[in-house]
Amino acid sequence: MRKLILTLAAIVIIAAPFPARAQSQNGRGANGAPKYVFLFLSDGAGAAHLEIARQYRQHIHNEGMVIVDKIMKEGSIGVMTTHAANSLSTDSAAAATAMAAGCKAKIGALGVCDDGTVAVSAMEIARRRGMKLGLATNSTIYDASPAAFVCHVPNRKDYPAILRRYLEMAPDVLFGGGLDQFLAKGQPGSQRTDDSDPLAEFAKLGYQSARTLPELQRAGGDKVLGLFGLTEMSFELDRDKQNEPSVYDLTQAAIRLLHGPRGFFAFIESENIDRASHANDIASVIHDYREFDRAVGLAYEFYKKYPRETLILVASDHESGGLGMTLALKDLSSSKGNNQVAGNHSDFKKLQAVKISLQQAAKQLGSNPKSEAVDKLMADHFPGFTLAPEYREKIVNSQYLSRTIFAEPVANALGMMVANNTQIYWQNTAHSNVPVLVGALGVGAERFKGYYDNADFGKKLKALLEGKKHN
Ligand SMILES: [Zn+2]
Numbered sequence: 001m002r003k004l005i006l007t008l009a010a011i012v013i014i015a016a017p018f019p020a021r022a023q024s025q026n027g028r029g030a031n032g033a034p035k036y037v038f039l040f041l042s043d044g045a046g047a048a049h050l051e052i053a054r055q056y057r058q059h060i061h062n063e064g065m066v067i068v069d070k071i072m073k074e075g076s077i078g079v080m081t082t083h084a085a086n087s088l089s090t091d092s093a094a095a096a097t098a099m100a101a102g103c104k105a106k107i108g109a110l111g112v113c114d115d116g117t118v119a120v121s122a123m124e125i126a127r128r129r130g131m132k133l134g135l136a137t138n139s140t141i142y143d144a145s146p147a148a149f150v151c152h153v154p155n156r157k158d159y160p161a162i163l164r165r166y167l168e169m170a171p172d173v174l175f176g177g178g179l180d181q182f183l184a185k186g187q188p189g190s191q192r193t194d195d196s197d198p199l200a201e202f203a204k205l206g207y208q209s210a211r212t213l214p215e216l217q218r219a220g221g222d223k224v225l226g227l228f229g230l231t232e233m234s235f236e237l238d239r240d241k242q243n244e245p246s247v248y249d250l251t252q253a254a255i256r257l258l259h260g261p262r263g264f265f266a267f268i269e270s271e272n273i274d275r276a277s278h279a280n281d282i283a284s285v286i287h288d289y290r291e292f293d294r295a296v297g298l299a300y301e302f303y304k305k306y307p308r309e310t311l312i313l314v315a316s317d318h319e320s321g322g323l324g325m326t327l328a329l330k331d332l333s334s335s336k337g338n339n340q341v342a343g344n345h346s347d348f349k350k351l352q353a354v355k356i357s358l359q360q361a362a363k364q365l366g367s368n369p370k371s372e373a374v375d376k377l378m379a380d381h382f383p384g385f386t387l388a389p390e391y392r393e394k395i396v397n398s399q400y401l402s403r404t405i406f407a408e409p410v411a412n413a414l415g416m417m418v419a420n421n422t423q424i425y426w427q428n429t430a431h432s433n434v435p436v437l438v439g440a441l442g443v444g445a446e447r448f449k450g451y452y453d454n455a456d457f458g459k460k461l462k463a464l465l466e467g468k469k470h471n
Pocket residue numbers: 044092274275278320431
């Protein structure tokens with residue numbers, strides 16, 4: 001109880017408005033801190049996700065990647081450990097808390113440290129300095145990763161508390177899915193059970209609202225609330241490109257709205273990389289990674305204009321799926337060489353034919369689909385792919401595949417079918433403890449070099465924003 005009171009007291013202190021400190025009009029902010037900060041989060045992406053996305057782009061489109069070729073080669077690279085305070089494989093809440101606030105947290109906790117204290121987040125420091133703030137994600141806007149940069153809530157599922165904190169902190173840009181928590185009770189699609197009306201409250205604070213890509217591109221003014229769907233936003237393979245913005249479009253709008261003399265801190269996330277990994281959907285990982293990389297490209301162009309004032313960080317919060325391209329058997333008849341197959345460029349060619357996310361494919365099939373429906377799906381969406389009898393059986397019966405592959409049975413069985421055909425295999429449908437990469441370019445990038453823990457990432461970022469020489 002005492003801890004809770006302390007926590008609440010700390011929340012009140014943090015919630016109090018900060019005096020905006022003067023920023024230099026041109027050049028860096030106070031004490032050599034960056035004036036423009038981009039933090040890009042590829043949720044769930046380990047080095048294998050990045051490498052498979054890179055190799056695919058290289059072999060299929062003869063394109064490089066901004067993250068690798070610009071940020072990591074011109075800037076610096078860090079290797080970051082990701083464990084939570086009470087688990088060696090983290091969730092997004094504990095990981096984002098460490099990265100935002102510089103303290104270890106328990107699974108599920110947002111902006112609350114393991115010892116019950118509340119640490120000021122990097123974004124709260126940016127607010128103190130008078131910088132504009134932006135949160136953009138293709139997840140729900142109240143999801144753990146963006147929320148941890150602003151909120152101090154012991155339970156990541158306490159969405160009403162997250163929205164209250166957003167109203168209190170009032171970031172200048174809020175883009176994502178999750179309209180369901182913003183609609184008042186009784187409105188179609190609302191998930192609220194209380195009597196509040198968040199959309200009306202945001203409007204009262206002067207937020208313009210956007211629900212589609214054209215509306216986003218037209219939106220102006222000081223504050224914009226963009227909510228592009230009731231829940232999570234679409235995978236690239238399924239997205240309606242006329243109406244629903246991608247993470248690239250969100251980034252473009254965020255830069256336009258945030259850029260100004262006050263400087264900004266923009267948090268931009270592709271949660272779709274993580275969601276695709278939970279579904280074991282490598283085609284979605286590749287396509288959503290590409291869009292994320294294009295978004296980083298916008299920040300890189302910005303950096304080229306303001307190289308002495310800008311910091312770009314590209315990081316992941318954890319690895320998801322235990323992913324890797326490997327050598328595998330064609331079937332279980334023999335382990336001899338002629339029954340072995342190693343991952344190859346031709347596997348990427350095969351993947352190119354997939355035009356639907358596995359979640360969408362699973363949705364089309366529904367649970368316990370007939371075998372003929374499975375045949376039709378294979379013919380329509382997976383040309384040249386074969387479906388092994390054991391996975392057909394899992395799909396028809398909606399059965400878990402194994403003790404580690406159980407998140408979405410139909411999608412996961414299709415994921416294993418894709419693996420059999422491309423040699424890109426998944427070990428699990430959850431998060432692993434594999435360290436992740438951090439790319440950094442611009443003001444203070446050298447601090448993110450080396451091997452460190454995610455709580456140290458948060459400490460480095462906070463020290464930099466506070467104008468401290470060391471963390
Ligand atoms: Zn996840």
